[in-house]
Amino acid sequence: MGRTPAGETRKRIFEFMRHRLLAGDPPTTREVQEQFGFRAVQTAREHLEALVAEGLLAKARSQGRGQARSQARGYRLPALLEQATENCLIPLLGRVQAGGLTTALEDPEGLLPIHSRFSEKELFALRVRGDSMKDAAIVEDDIVIVRRQANANSGEIVVALVEDEATVKRLRKKGRRIELVPENDAYDVIVPDPARTIILGKVVEVRRYFGTPPLIAPYTDA
Amino acid sequence: MGRTPAGETRKRIFEFMRHRLLAGDPPTTREVQEQFGFRAVQTAREHLEALVAEGLLAKARSQGRGQARSQARGYRLPALLEQATENCLIPLLGRVQAGGLTTALEDPEGLLPIHSRFSEKELFALRVRGDSMKDAAIVEDDIVIVRRQANANSGEIVVALVEDEATVKRLRKKGRRIELVPENDAYDVIVPDPARTIILGKVVEVRRYFGTPPLIAPYTDA
DNA sequence: AGTTGTACCAGACGTTTGTCTGGTTCGTCA
DNA sequence: TGACGAACCAGACAAACGTCTGGTACAACT
Incomplete structure (x- = not known):
């Protein structure tokens, strides 16, 4: 009927x-x-x-x-x-203060479920510490989603490991030299020693959660 | 073996x-x-x-x-x-300039796949226009994810419909009056006519994509 | 040498589950 | 009034799929 x-x-x-x-x-x-x-x-x-x-x-x-x-x-x-590369879980690393290179990348809060065009393996997330990128609208406790890559173009925002400390800055290339530029007048441009500096990746996304924290899956695999 | x-x-x-x-x-x-x-x-x-x-x-x-x-x-x-309420698709509304109440909420760019603790039906996303929330680290082209609710607490960031224009501001309650406070010295506090103002919801998340736009599904259902 | 545990294999049984055939009821349109 | 399509029903068949029984090969330990 x-x-x-x-x-x-x-x-x-x-x-x-x-x-x-x-x-x-x-x-x-x-x-x-x-x-x-x-x-x-x-x-x-x-x-x-x-x-x-x-x-x-x-x-x-x-x-x-x-x-x-x-x-x-x-x-x-x-x-x-x-879109096969939809749903994935990427490690969310805590706010790193210092420590060796390996420890800097191994303080996982858990796995953050995201949707992305990038492959899961090339992504990780990092909780931002400090206000050195304030004028780029990236502030304390924000989560940046980072695509691992050893190089980046001038002007892109990157996560770099300088003297064993992970930091989010805008990359500026001057000839063969690189500079890490904070977006906050209170901070100075960092001209890092290339030998002691590694670009971990490029920031592809920023997230900020108000009130309710994001869904996070427990860290299972390595 | x-x-x-x-x-x-x-x-x-x-x-x-x-x-x-x-x-x-x-x-x-x-x-x-x-x-x-x-x-x-x-x-x-x-x-x-x-x-x-x-x-x-x-x-x-x-x-x-x-x-x-x-x-x-x-x-x-x-x-x-x-977490049953994981994966969901929420409408991403374009940057609304003006127009009637209904049109203001019906300019979908598509459906944004997200993971959230909130139920899908109470959420929508909105692309931010202007820099009136610059000091709250919310800038042009950011995507705010909004939970629909007619009221909010003082101090929360809300999306309000003032005179048929959707706007993102911080809510301040003064006794029975409400104010919509921009986070940018160049703008004035809005003291809206309550009769012509509706709080659409509270901002629960902000996202910004660099380079690669987010995955967006075509708008199918109503 | 015996025991134990892991990784693997061969083949089968029975439920789940997609699919099919054929039928009924109702509203719509000519 | 008849034709037609949408929504629904009853019952069945066969493939897909979880599960089981009973095995073999090999490493590690006792």
């Missing part, structure tokens, strides 16, 4: 699917059936296939062999399919 | 699972088997069950009835299980 107003149930089903899929828990056809009180699997299936036809859902490929049948729990969000 | 050095394959399997699960595409036991070239399903299964025993993986509950059997593609990341 055409019980519901037309497309109304369909929309609710899409919302349900979207939530489950974003949670990483793809439902089966029968779970959809039960969720919406259908007495036939086929009803749920027809709605789902209609959503696929509309392009709102996608079905996971049956990788490899025959393709007649889809896989179990195989509905996906098409937008997420395109 | 004890081919691999001990725990080496196990670690690689965990990495594989983690990637697949974060991508929202949980593998089957047999997919793990093929991925690692095992000739028996059981081998993959034993590794997976070992990871569950170590607490690195979890198995999805067979919700409801008997619990003897797990569901298909049922391995999950335990950290993600605990």
